[in-house]
Amino acid sequence: MDYANGDLLSHMDWAQIHNPNLKFYIFQDEEDGESTKFSKIPAEFSNGNGTFTFMTLNGSYITLPSDIKDIVFSTGLNEIEKYIDYPVGAILGFTIGDEEFEVDVDRSTNFTNVITKEDLTFTYKGFISKKTKQYYESTQYNQERQELIALFPYFEKGSTYEVISYRLQKCSVPSSVSFAPLANNKVTFNLIDDYQKLKSIYQGKTELYKDYDYQNVPFPGQYEVNASRMTDILRNITGDYMICAKLALLNNTQPLLFKDFISEKFGINDYDELFLNHLNSEAKIKNAYIDLINYFTKNSKDNTSEFISLVDNFNYDSASSFDYEEVYDKWVRISTEDIIEYIPITTRKKALDLFIEGFSSTLSSSNLNNLHWHNGIARLIKFSKEKNNEYDDKKELYEFITKEENKYVWQFLEDANDVAITEFMNQFTLLSNEYGDVDDRIKILKTLDNKDDWGSKSEKIIAGTSANLTDANSLALGLKLKENPILVKKYLKL
The missing domain is CATH 1.25.40 (Serine Threonine Protein Phosphatase 5, Tetratricopeptide repeat)
Incomplete structure (x- = not known):
């Protein structure tokens, strides 16, 4: 030829x-569900002593050592039933040495019935070793911190530029947030009732961030990440990012069902009109998210x-x-x-x-x-x-x-x-x-x-x-x- x-x-x-050993990106580690994996976090995101502090699923944080690798974030791309109650941007897993840790939660949602607000609840218990089945502990991991790391789908448009990316973001820890849980303890979290925790973390974004093009971040997906599908939702976000980001990722995963939903529920097919006239308050967006999950399933x-x-x-x-x-x-x-x-x-x-x-x-x-x-x-x-x-x-x-x-x-x-x-x-x-x-x-x-x-x-x-x-x-x-x-x-x- x-x-x-x-x-x-x-x-x-x-x-x-x-x-x-290098895998293709489109279906990498599909079993991880709604996640995005980073082999390493850039050094500039570390704490003064070289450790790294991350947002956890319960709207708190965890501090991990400098040799952490293969960090998995919740990004909400797929497996609706598995991740509907997880906040976007939180750490789901990591590896230290040859030991892999994954988040441990208890959930009781029954997906054979209609989902209610109460079903968006889980019990967060920390990170457990896949090898030893012991929870991760260290002298540093529960120390009080001033900043944490999260990963957010991001859109920003100016007069001469447009940013569509995953953004690795440093955020200030709100005064209302403290480390939890301590070893052998549990914390109950509800995506709707505890939303203010997530909102306050996102509002504490600092000037330290790093953008990654969607196509350059390895993730599992029902479809490849499509910037225009994400932008349809993200460009309409005002102050309710942490719930709207879930909508954006659902639109990316199932754009046809998303369109079917807004057409049947609101009689429209335009995303801008959706947020201007229908989803124009935090309460309405939260209710729509629950309705959308039920419609999808x-x-x-x-x-x-x-x-x-x-x-x-x-x-x-x-x-x-x-x-x-x-x-x-x-x-x-x-x-x-x-x-x-x-x-x-x-x-x-x-x-x-x-x-x-x-x-x-x-x-x-x-x-x-x-x-x-x-x-x-x-x-x-x-x-x-x-x-x-x-x-x-x-x-x-x-x-x-x-x-x-x-x-x-x-x-x-x-x-x-x-x-x-x-x-x-x-x-x-x-x-x-x-x-x-x-x-x-x-x-x-x-x-x-x-x-x-x-x-x-x-x-x-x-x-x-x-x-x-x-x-x-x-x-x-x-x-x-x-x-x-x-x-x-x-x-x-x-």
Whole structure:
């Protein structure tokens, strides 16, 4: 193949080839739910003695040592049922040495019923070691502090500039906030009743901050972070940031359901009008947040049932009259939790066939782009149940997409854009690690050699074959490539 643009691979692609442990961003650590992970916090955010102080889920703080790493923040991107009561910007986990700590909370919310204000309550107990199951304690962690660190989605517009980012922010600790809880104690927190704590912390923003572009922060997501979706809400925020930020992140995760909600509840489809005429007070915004959560959860389950019915009842003999747009319209309104819990393997395989073959030949290219059909395929594969003694959905999915010499793999790659290819290759290689071997990666490279020039697509596919390599299969891949010097010379340019 001949690459006309000169540069074979982007910096990120080459970084992944030379550092096999580096993951793609779109679905990194999906199991963490609504979180954003930083490997390190910039030194300028430290306290005078090198320690770091962070906002906690209960509107308090915790101080951690200078060697802290892999800090996880609550950013509210996904898994609605798991994080609806968590404030944006708080620390959820961290690692010290080789010991990983995660926040420990008790929750009693029952999502089979209508959510009320009281359901947005949890009991915060501190941070517990995944290894020892002991709570984190130190001589410094409960000392009184004057400032803390939080991570906020951020928007600011001036006459000559516009900032759309995640902002790592230093905030002054309000006089009303003290450290809690002490060891072996518990603190009850309600997102609505205790909102003033969060509000006072945000209002104490100092001049020390650092902005990160959404696309440069690794996070898990039902969709990639979309700056315009975030801005639709953030640009309307006045004094109620800490609850409006939750709305912004819900809009990013499920923009179609968000639009459905404001259309049905307020008879509008304009975000500016929403805040100008309807959500123009703190009380109204809080009530709307609860209503929105109920709307999301109910409609996601309704769409799940309808999606399963449409797919399962599809008849290949009448494919020409099948409403592909209707089935996808249901699909993009289903939450990650419901995909994992309720979409059976038989429906997934049939849906993959419809998505890859049916949509590519039936829908127009503009609709394909607007509906993010490629994201739907990645979600069908990614969000499946973990194996147990009775079944292994992921194994069955891998065998399905790789049958007939990777039939579905190549049908997908041919139609997909660069971002979709990156996502798909991430999922493919993760499954290959578990259920295949390095020959699956070599087969991709060899087949690509027989394709017409795909330009940047080829570059993404090549880089993708080196994603998620373990030490063992990295060595095996190297030996396989050594046996195929043409591949080494032609694709990797080593």
